[in-house]
Amino acid sequence: MSVADPTTTIDATLAATAALRCEGLVKAFQGVHAVNGAAFDVPAGQITALIGPNGAGKTTVVNMLSGAMKADRGRVFLGETEITGWPSHRIAQHGLLRTFQLSRELGGLTVLENLLTAAPNQAGDSFLNALLRPGLIRRQERENAERALHLLAVYGLYRHRDTPARELSGGQKKLLEIARAVMGQPKVLLLDEPMAGVNPALIDVLGGYILDLKKDGVTVLMIEHNLGVVERICDYVIVLAEGKTLATGRLSELRQNTEVVKAYLGEVMDASATH
Template sequence: MPQATEMLKVEGLTHAFGGVKAIADCSLSVQAGAVTALIGPNGAGKSTLVNVVSGFYRLQHGRVTFDGKETSGWAPYRIARRGLIRTFQISRDYGGMTVLENMMVPPQSQAGESLFNALFRPRLVAADEKRHLEKAYALLNTFGLYEKRNDYARDLSGGQKRLLEMARALMADPKLLLLDEPMAGVNPALAEQLAAHILELRATSITFLIIEHNLGIVDQICERVIVMANGSTLATGTMAELRANTAVVEAYLGG
């Protein structure tokens, strides 16, 4: 049986704030086409790891390889263009935009970004914008937000904002989608809806790395779970395997 391809590999990552190590010699990998969870107690270093991997924190020590190419020290836009996309909460600025306008922000290398195209190739710009608009409408329909397309994002419910965050990230055609606590503040019905979307998207060959505290959802959708504690990888396995791991139980899962 062929060995699974690593979409993301982190080796010896260390990151400190004012001399305090948030990540300490952390190594892990994410298999292509899989839904992998990153769990651990608060302060374990999960969000810091995501920020370093996606380029939003400067790499201090270690190595990051994404889709077969080392991306250590790359700027966030270069990493995103290669296909590693992360979700962001709807900020105040984006909250003042409509749902549809939010969807039109992420597409990369749009024809209209070029002054030459805007001045001398208006048909190309129009065709490109139409393509992105059709994709946005399709995603909004899939995520049940089409009827909200002209509403301000700030007026959506917490769960609807989470749906918009994921739909917006998909506009950038990710190979690997990093989700930072997608179920936080979401009611059980919408959490199940988000979980179903993730499983559907996995079938389209999108790889997921999810930071999540809802272990029921993790057990439901993730084939592989990575546990972090004190800035390092503590264990890797299925939820069933981790529940039988004494070190994991003591550090996080509880008795």
């Protein structure tokens, strides 16, 4: 099968400003290759969609980029820093945050506490500070809480700030998931199917939020099935198939790309139409 060369479809200038880059990612589960040599650049300050048919290895790639899974082979760079093999907390501390396909709320914490957990560089995570510097902690907590409340207001969760997260509805958990990642002040944000299982009205709201993130200078990589959404908000598209990068570029360019790509896009479109 002929495969488009990914490097030819993306601008050389963009490659230089990649916020996130991976090379030759490989991951096998019990001998079956879920990801087999995926390689792509995520341009800085843009919204990039990661698309591909079911089983293409999209979530596995995101898991490897975020450190939730160790790659068998391949390298990952966050900006200039190689983060291959780093544990996920260290990657998050370096500004790459992610959301999960199925919302993973911290159920026993309130909505506000969920956001506060994500605030970076908290002095109060140290035992000695907790014991000896309550003033410093109180100040930091107040600042973080103010920022968190603003975010909650923006994401329409302000009313529920003191609700335990497990009591939220499915849609609200999706919003919380994104708001919490934003609270972590990401340079790069990975969204794993943010629109999945969300009603059409909320899809537009979520799309608006993601565009706002771009305005704030956040680089976004999102797995997305809905090509309508991709067309409206994404600048670039990475097509993954059978664990490899099939093509990258603007959606309009990809539409005119090889027959292979058309076939994949067709499949994705059909899939999204049935949702």
